[in-house]
Amino acid sequence: MIKGLKAKLHFALNAFILIACAFTVGYFIAALFFKVTGQPPELLRYIISGFTGLLFLWAAVSLKPYKEDKWIAGMFDALENIAQGNFNVQIEKDNHGLLDELTARINKIAQGLGSMETLRQNFVADVSHEIQSPLTSISGYAALLENEALTHAERMHYIQIIQVESKRLSKLSANLLKLSSLDIGVTSLSLTKFRLDKQLQNISILLEPQWSKKNLLLDAELDKVTIYADEELLSQVWINLMHNAIKFTTEGGTIHIVLTRDTEKISCTIADTGLGIAPEDQLHIFERFYKVDKSRDRTIGGNGLGLSMVRKIVELHGGKVTLESEIGKGSTFTISLPVTD
Template sequence: MKQPKRPPAAISFIILFFVLGCSFAAGYGLTLIIYHWTGTPSEFWSHIISGLIGMVLIISVASISRLIANKYSKGIQQHHLMQNELINAMTRIAQGDFDVFIEPRDEYHHNDMVAGINKIAKELGSMEQLRQDFISNVSHEIQSPLTSISGFAALLKNNTLTPAQKNRYLDIIETESKRLSALSDNLLKLSALETGGEPLSFIPFRLDKQLEEVVLMLEPQWNSKDIAMEVDLEKLSIPGDEGLLSQVWVNILHNAIKFTPEGGMIHVILTSDQTKVCCQIIDTGIGIQPEDQIHIFERFYKVDKSRDRALGGNGLGLSLAKKIVELHQGQITPQSEINKGTTFTITLPKLPSV
């Protein structure tokens, strides 16, 4: 820290002489006031007393001045320490180190700035963790099908394979390729929706007809598992992006079919009141653990990790569905019991019935 310049010796002597003169003059004045009440002593003692009072005043002024100077100097030092600590914290953040925390102190005049830097470091640290988790999850999801494709492609080079074996390996390669394509497509859609790169087209359409079409489109899947599909749809229209909302029903119904055992049942109910429509998709599947229900809309989160490989999926379907519903000013709520089934309730703003 740069030391302040000292005044020249002549100026210091003049200041000292002025302080001494003022102190002795003040001491003389005080003795006159005291003598007014006590009487005037002899001239000798009068000079001694006034001199002592002047010395006391000099010592008092010097002590007070020293205290003020020390406090001022300490304040400057604390100010410089605070500046250095703030600059160091901001430099670490700029270099990508978000493990930063500045301890607030009572003597700091800028604790609001300290709190702001601590908050920035915490938020950036959280974002960095999310970024790393996202990269890790994407890498894992890509690596799995790529490993399968590479492995089974290598097996196809064996000339001793039977046609049945070749067809089975080709089916696996095709399935894994579709998984990669679906992953890429869902990531692009999520990114476009979150950045506003894919504008929504709000046009009134028949929601009941859309749900019927989705159920029929998925018929091969639920029919192959002998699942009873019950549909109870009120005729109504809503304003929204028809293509994106179709993705919501496909994703939720696909999950319901996937996690409902053979011979189970799925019930699709569409109702409305004066302000909103309510779609419930109810299945008799394996259910979701309570501790998992709060995470099911997170990207790449999979409830039953031990069965993911056999059931497929990449943990993005519900994230995408939730984002689309929220962009339509709606809500999506899960309710589930283990071995009893799951109900997804989706509410959306409505138009008058047609």
């Protein structure tokens, strides 16, 4: 009985995979057809795609004697592997070259899904690492506080470290939630018209305690610019960039902010005379959890998410962010936004 049930389940699974593969191939065949004829109405597109999938399913069932064909066998094996989560597959071109584009599309899908899976695994590993570090500190110093022989100064020092690590963990969680909501489109842009130069002035004043403490000179050249954008999200862009400029500029250095506008774009540059970023690090600076100097994570802080958020917010506004930097001479971030009025 159990053997018969397993056979039925195996048959049902194979039938499901066959149907899924047939309709997937049917969808792409229809898509190729629409590239030539143009896109029909949505309902008609679904009907044609479904009908094409049915035809392909009929052909797959009817042409069993021909399944020994290398391309057909390879296609079915590849689609079955993809359905089971194995994306390391490649279909060889058929003998007659009739389905080269379909083969290329399926191979590209498998490659893309494999890359996404690798990114997902790396992301999970990075998040786990970032969370584990403050949790280890909190747990360790909390255990030390159980020692009744501690002096008041030692106890307060340990408590302060626990508070710092707790805030670090909280900030990491908030940034992850924000990036996630931006990625999946949950956070939509709340567009309003406001003065961008006033926003930059206000943020400079907000961060004054930080740059004054290091005796930095903050110099600003701000044209009067009105923009139609998400004021709250853009404020996070400037806060992140200015905070980084303050953090990586040595005492007595300079931060220079320039805001201009022409007929096509609004441009804001934030330049510092800080440590600078090496060319090999500039290639990855906007990647999540990437840190230029990992040896100073504890003293300087940060979790490698700020610049990822900057790029995401700027791209949501139809703009782009670029970086120019040289070791020992500082960094210049340039934000370009489209004119919206």
